[in-house]
Amino acid sequence: MVVQNIKLALGSMKGGKMRTVLSLLGIIIGVASVVTILTLGNSASGSITSSITSSGYDLIYLSPMSGTKTRETFDEFFAEKLRKNVDGIGQVMPTVSSSANLRNGSITTRTSIVGVNSNYASMVDYNESYGKWFGVEDNIFKRQVVVLGSDVAEKLFPGGNAVGNYITIYRDQGKKYLVVAVMEEKDASLGSSFNSTVYIPYNTYTQRFQRVSGVGTYVIKVAENHDPKVVNNDAQKYLDELVGSDNYMMISSASLAEMVSSVTGTLSVFLAAIGGISLLVGGIGIMNIMLVSVAERTKEIGIRKALGASPRVIRGQFLTEAITLTSFGGVVGIALGIGLSKMVANIAGWGFSVSVDACLLSVGFSMAIGIFFGMYPAAKAAKMDPIDSLNYE
Amino acid sequence: MNKIDWEEVARRIDARTLPIIYMHDVHRYYIVGDIVVKALDGVSVKIYKGDFTAIMGPSGSGKSTLMNLVGCLDTPTSGKILIDGEDTRGLNETELAYIRNRKIGFVFQQFNLLGKINALENVMTPLLYCGGISLRERRERAEQALEKVGLADRMKHLPNELSGGQKQRVAIARALVTRPSIILADEPTGALDTKTGEQIMELFYSLNSEGNTIVVVTHNDEIGNACPNQIRIRDGKREA
Numbered sequence: 001m002v003v004q005n006i007k008l009a010l011g012s013m014k015g016g017k018m019r020t021v022l023s024l025l026g027i028i029i030g031v032a033s034v035v036t037i038l039t040l041g042n043s044a045s046g047s048i049t050s051s052i053t054s055s056g057y058d059l060i061y062l063s064p065m066s067g068t069k070t071r072e073t074f075d076e077f078f079a080e081k082l083r084k085n086v087d088g089i090g091q092v093m094p095t096v097s098s099s100a101n102l103r104n105g106s107i108t109t110r111t112s113i114v115g116v117n118s119n120y121a122s123m124v125d126y127n128e129s130y131g132k133w134f135g136v137e138d139n140i141f142k143r144q145v146v147v148l149g150s151d152v153a154e155k156l157f158p159g160g161n162a163v164g165n166y167i168t169i170y171r172d173q174g175k176k177y178l179v180v181a182v183m184e185e186k187d188a189s190l191g192s193s194f195n196s197t198v199y200i201p202y203n204t205y206t207q208r209f210q211r212v213s214g215v216g217t218y219v220i221k222v223a224e225n226h227d228p229k230v231v232n233n234d235a236q237k238y239l240d241e242l243v244g245s246d247n248y249m250m251i252s253s254a255s256l257a258e259m260v261s262s263v264t265g266t267l268s269v270f271l272a273a274i275g276g277i278s279l280l281v282g283g284i285g286i287m288n289i290m291l292v293s294v295a296e297r298t299k300e301i302g303i304r305k306a307l308g309a310s311p312r313v314i315r316g317q318f319l320t321e322a323i324t325l326t327s328f329g330g331v332v333g334i335a336l337g338i339g340l341s342k343m344v345a346n347i348a349g350w351g352f353s354v355s356v357d358a359c360l361l362s363v364g365f366s367m368a369i370g371i372f373f374g375m376y377p378a379a380k381a382a383k384m385d386p387i388d389s390l391n392y393e
Numbered sequence: 394m395n396k397i398d399w400e401e402v403a404r405r406i407d408a409r410t411l412p413i414i415y416m417h418d419v420h421r422y423y424i425v426g427d428i429v430v431k432a433l434d435g436v437s438v439k440i441y442k443g444d445f446t447a448i449m450g451p452s453g454s455g456k457s458t459l460m461n462l463v464g465c466l467d468t469p470t471s472g473k474i475l476i477d478g479e480d481t482r483g484l485n486e487t488e489l490a491y492i493r494n495r496k497i498g499f500v501f502q503q504f505n506l507l508g509k510i511n512a513l514e515n516v517m518t519p520l521l522y523c524g525g526i527s528l529r530e531r532r533e534r535a536e537q538a539l540e541k542v543g544l545a546d547r548m549k550h551l552p553n554e555l556s557g558g559q560k561q562r563v564a565i566a567r568a569l570v571t572r573p574s575i576i577l578a579d580e581p582t583g584a585l586d587t588k589t590g591e592q593i594m595e596l597f598y599s600l601n602s603e604g605n606t607i608v609v610v611t612h613n614d615e616i617g618n619a620c621p622n623q624i625r626i627r628d629g630k631r632e633a
Contacts, residue, residue: 004521011509303505306466307567308494308522310487386466390505 001313005320012293013325023289024329026282027369031333031362032340034275038268038358039341043350045264058090058222059124060232060252062239064215068247074215082218086235088226093117094215096205101170102198104156111152112197113169115205121147121183123221126194131163131181138180139201144208146177151195153182169198171209189253228254276365282329283369290322290377301381302389311382318381322374323367330366334359411478412439413574413606414463419472421458432458433469434629440608440622442574445601447617448610450626457579459626460610464497464577465489477574494522498568502580504560506552506567512539513548516567523571538566542596558589565596569605576600578609582616594619 013020064070079092097114120126121133134145146167153162162182168174177200186194220235222228232252239248294301301314309317338354345352421433433455440446450456461467462474465481468489474481477496481489498519499505506515516535520526526534539548542562552560561581568576578597582590594616601607611617625632 001521001524015509299505300507303507304518304522305490306464306493306499306505307519308490308571310490310522312487313490313522387461390466390501 001316002320005317006324008317009321009324012321013328019289020325020328023285024282024325024332026278026285027326027329027366028282028333028336030275030277030279030282031330031366032337033278034272034362034365035334035337035355035358036341036344037271037275038355038361039337039353040344040350041264041268041271042355043341043345043352044348045261046353047350048260048264057253057257058228060220060222060228060235060250060254061217062220062235062248062250063217064243065247065249068243070243070247071215073243074218078215079218082220082235082238086231086238088223088231088234089220090223091119091123091219091221093120093123093219093221094202094217095120095219096202096209096216098209100209102152102156103168103170103174104165107156107158109152109155111149112193113205113209114197114199115202115209116199117202120199120219123219124192126186127184128181129184130161131179133181133199134201139203142204142207143201144175144177144204145180145201147181147183147199148179149183149193149195149197149199150185152198153179169200175208228252229258279365279369283326283373286322286326286369287373287377289325290318290374291380293321294318294377294381297381298384298389298392301384302386302392305384305386306390314384315378315382318378319371319374322378323370326366326370326374327363330363333366334362337362412475413442413444413477414438414440414608415473415475416462417473419462419469419474421455421462421467422470431629433462435472436626436629436631438624438631440575440606442606443601443604444622445597445607445620446609446622446624447620448608448624448626449612449614449617450632451612454626455629456610456612456626458629460577460579460608463575463608464499465492490522494519494571496574498571498573498576500561500564500568500576500578500581502583504552504557504564504584506560506563508552511549511551512544512555512563512566515552515563516570519567519571534570535566538570539563541569542566556589557585558592561585561589561593562596565593565600569600574606576605576607578607580611580613581609582611582613590616 064074079094082092083089093116095114095116097112099110100113101108101110118134118136118139121128128147129150131147133147134143137143138145146169148156148162156162156167157165162179165179166176167179169177183194188194222231232250232255236250239245239250304314304317337358341354342352416436416438419433419436420431423430423432436455436459438459448456448459458467462469463476465476465484466489468481468484476492479492479496481492484492493499506512507518510518513532513535516538517531520531520534536545536548539545542565544559544562544566547555547559547563552563555563565576576597581597582593585593597607597609609616609620617623
């Protein structure tokens with residue numbers, strides 16, 4: 001009986017192709033937009049999250065607010081203090097930065113220059129392309145060595161090998177620095193644009209560049225087996241007490257990723273709600289077309305009743321037709337939505353992953369719309385008087 | 394001496410004495426605005442198994458109302474109706490549909506075939522509503538019914554590819570396929586030319602000779618008088 005009803009439904013859909021498509025437009029657009037939104041939401045937040053966490057999900061960046069006295073608190077003993085007072089902190093590395101002019105022969109450029117320790121590269125998961133990151137002794141002896149980000153190297157040494165050559169870094173007066181390494185390309189993350197930065201040993205920096213003592217930014221690595229979010233919150237609590245919440249700035253991949261995902265999550269829900277509304281409107285379209293269909297087929301209903309179809313059977317026939325119709329719309333909408341989001345993802349350069357949840361949700365929802373909005377027309381058909389409907393012309 | 398099968402005897406007596414259609418003092422009133430229309434006003438009818446009966450009367454006489462009541466499309470305002478022993482009084486839509494499906498085979502003036510499906514599928518439709526009959530059996534029984542009305546070579550045709558006479562044969566096959574107690578034909582020749590009409594009546598005679606109970610509703614005296622039994626209705630009452 002169900003098979004028969006689906007056959008009948010498909011037959012009547014084929015009978016009025018144009019009408020079927022037009023009446024399904026609402027459902028198709030609704031489903032397509034829900035699928036597109038949720039799929040793109042997935043892809044976009046996935047790509048944003050991956051760029052946030054590219055330098056490591058377990059990193060927290062801490063810096064004093066400029067113009068506050070925090071800088072005094074963040075002295076050379078602060079790293080150790082922090083590690084003692086906040087559970088779950090693995091390493092704390094002070095960094096200092098500013099910008100400077102660089103020159104190689106006749107080529108000059110302005111970049112940011114960062115003073116870091118010898119284990120910075122391994123801490124933020126940053127790899128050499130050529131050469132080797134400076135060692136502990138370079139830092140201790142305040143040697144004038146420099147590591148170039150890939151863009152800087154390309155700019156100062158176009159097409160050539162930078163390692164082993166000297167560049168001049170200007171700060172009041174120029175000093176020559178030996179290039180010891182050129183780094184691989186790395187996506188910018190949490191305000192560090194790796195490729196256009198040069199790195200020198202921390203102590204070299206403080207001797208050559210720093211007028212006031214104090215650390216620019218601490219890079220904090222969360223110890224293994226600790227949740228970065230928890231450590232982040234604990235550190236925040238500690239710092240709030242120590243210097244006051246307005247006097248420092250702390251960002252972490254974990255908290256940022258969480259924020260982004262909550263924003264995109266809210267956005268997804270909002271947009272999916274719009275999709276839902278258009279599905280609802282589509283459902284009303286279905287009800288309309290089913291009412292027309294029932295009215296048009298009054299005679300058929302009369303004949304079927306005379307042949308012994310019970311009200312339940314007639315209701316089943318028209319309900320099946322409505323569900324078949326909306327499910328068809330759902331499937332077309334999903335295909336359209338996937339195509340659309342693939343297109344957008346390609347253009348935007350996001351990774352593309354179909355939201356299976358969205359597809360199931362859409363089909364389920366469109367079937368539910370079929371049932372809900374098909375119920376009334378089907379009941380109307382079932383209730384028709386057999387004699388009146390037989391005599392209907 | 395053979396043993397007497399008393400159950401069989403009782404069944405044979407029943408078949409002779411219990412009418413397949415039994416109507417006693419049936420009234421059917423309609424209320425139109427403030428007026429009560431007495432479409433049937435105390436009609437009693439008995440039709441037995443194997444009868445070939447014409448229900449005759451001019452238009453507006455109440456014969457259509459009578460047909461609707463016999464066909465379980467309608468229930469009486471008062472009075473008693475038994476169809477093959479089943480009391481139709483107080484039955485709901487579903488129960489009436491069940492009786493229509495099992496006991497009545499309708500043949501209409503305008504054929505009333507379903508236009509989008511072919512002859513075979515039309516004939517299979519009532520079997521679908523019986524429930525529990527496999528597709529294969531539905532198909533076989535429909536094919537047999539179509540063979541019986543002489544349309545074995547037109548099974549795959551859509552109704553609009555058939556002539557009027559052929560359509561009516563499909564409709565008769567559809568009525569026969571459930572092996573109903575009664576075949577109820579409402580002006581079966583009304584939409585056909587005289588010659589085709591005669592052929593359709595011939596088909597009814599031959600079906601009757603095979604034991605089918607046939608009731609033809611008509612306003613055409615020629616058709617009605619040719620039937621073995623007549624019931625004449627006028628102004629909602631039976632004429633003597």
